[in-house]
Amino acid sequence: xxxxxxxxxxxxxxVAEVKVLMAHPMETGQRKDADGKLVPARFIxxxxxxxxxxxxLSADWGPSVSKNPFLAFRLRGVAKGDKISIxxxxxAGESRTDExxxx
Amino acid sequence: xxxxxxxxxxxxGAFSAWLLLAAGGLLAGAVRAAIPRSAFDxxxxxxxxxxxxxxxSSESGDIEMHVPEIAENGAVVPVEVTSKLANxxxxxxxxxxxxxxLSASFQIPEGTEPYISTxxxxxETADIIALVKxxxxxxxxKRLVKVTLGGCGG
Numbered sequence: 001x002x003x004x005x006x007x008x009x010x011x012x013x014x015v016a017e018v019k020v021l022m023a024h025p026m027e028t029g030q031r032k033d034a035d036g037k038l039v040p041a042r043f044i045x046x047x048x049x050x051x052x053x054x055x056x057l058s059a060d061w062g063p064s065v066s067k068n069p070f071l072a073f074r075l076r077g078v079a080k081g082d083k084i085s086i087x088x089x090x091x092a093g094e095s096r097t098d099e100x101x102x103x
Numbered sequence: 104x105x106x107x108x109x110x111x112x113x114x115x116g117a118f119s120a121w122l123l124l125a126a127g128g129l130l131a132g133a134v135r136a137a138i139p140r141s142a143f144d145x146x147x148x149x150x151x152x153x154x155x156x157x158x159x160s161s162e163s164g165d166i167e168m169h170v171p172e173i174a175e176n177g178a179v180v181p182v183e184v185t186s187k188l189a190n191x192x193x194x195x196x197x198x199x200x201x202x203x204x205l206s207a208s209f210q211i212p213e214g215t216e217p218y219i220s221t222x223x224x225x226x227e228t229a230d231i232i233a234l235v236k237x238x239x240x241x242x243x244x245k246r247l248v249k250v251t252l253g254g255c256g257g
Contacts, residue, residue, distance in 0.1 A: 015216065028224070030202070046134045056215050060136055062143040064198060064206040066179045066222040073209075074216035089134045 007100035009084045016078035016102055018049065020071045020086050028063035042092055044069065050085045051078055051102075078102055137193075137210045143203055148232060148243070151197060151205050155234075157241040163188060166233050166244035174225060177250040182231055183220040190238040191217035199245075200229035225250050 003023035009016055022044070029041025041063060049057040056075050080102055087097040142154035152160055169183040184194050194217065195208040206223045217235075225231065230245040 045140070046136060048135060054214070056212060058135060058137055058210045060138050060140075060143075060208045062203055062206055064201055064203065064224040066224055070181075070220075070222050072220035074218050075214060076216065077214050 002094055002096045005086055005088075005096065005098040007084060007086055007098055009078075009082075009100055009102040011078055011080055011102055014076055016075045016082075018073055018075065018084055020049075020069075022069045022071070022086075022088060022096075024067070024069060024088070024090065026063060026065055026067045026069065042090060044088045044090045046089045047071070048087045049073070050087075051075060051082050138208050142208070143205050145205065146203075148197060148199075148204070148234070151195070152234070152241050155193075155195070155208075155236065155241070157236070160234065160241035160243045163235070163242035163244060166235055166242060168231070168233050168244055168246050170231050170246045170248050172247075173249045173251065175251055177225045177227070177252055179222050180225045180231070180248060180250075181220070181222050182233075184218070184233040184235075186217035186233075186235045186237075188217070188235055188237045188239075188242055191235055192238065193236040194219050195234040195236075196221070196223055197232040197234055198223065198225050198229050199232060201226050 006021040009018045024044055026043045027039050027041055031039045033039050043063040044061050047059040048055060057073050082102045083099055085097060085099045089095040139154050142151050145151045145154060165187040167185040174180045182196055186194060191211055193208060193210050196206045197204045198206055209219050211217050225248055228249045231248055232243050232245040235242045
């Protein structure tokens with residue numbers, strides 16, 4: 001089971017800022033380990049964000065998003081107590097969904 | 104069930120529909136993709152834009168970008184993009200000298216600000232290009248990032 005994401009969603013005025021820190025190695029397939037062997041590629045390819053049931057962001061990624069991806073985006077029409085849910089899927093078919101309430 | 108011609112055709116039709124849905128990524132559990140994965144294999148901005156359904160782009164002064172002038176660690180380069188263009192539908196990040204220049208693409212629905220902040224790998228000193236798709240076409244802005252320690256691998 002992949003490690004959980006950290007999600008912080010705060011609303012100031014009309015705009016909510018959502019910050020996400022994901023735990024993922026984002027291996028490009030070009031890195032060599034200590035023995036000189038290539039580490040196989042493994043990276044997040046798809047990300048979706050929802051606020052309550054509404055999709056508010058969808059992303060397609062390649063291997064050049066940094067390890068332990070950071071992502072921030074901003075939403076309108078969001079209130080304290082709304083639920084933000086973030087999901088990712090990677091090249092190995094693993095996926096993870098985490099949620100947080102807007103504060 | 105008796106295999107009549109009608110049953111066979113109905114079955115074939117259902118299977119074809121399933122294939123289309125699977126290809127379109129619409130089955131529960133299938134990976135959602137808003138852009139073709141081939142875009143991540145393209146070597147040039149123009150080829151990436153073609154895969155995204157466009158045919159060329161213009162530079163725009165209405166795309167704000169914040170990137171460091173010098174990145175000490177090319178593996179983690181922060182990039183912030185705000186599009187001031189009307190009807191922004193997507194924002195993509197491209198690194199001109201990376202082996203695979205397209206790094207990430209974000210679809211921006213109504214109600215979401217045309218703003219993205221993330222961190223990407225930059226292999227060597229290169230232009231980071233923000234590619235914005237609006238109802239009026241594709242627009243770009245770019246910033247040069249100098250990299251002292253390359254970020255793509257060994």
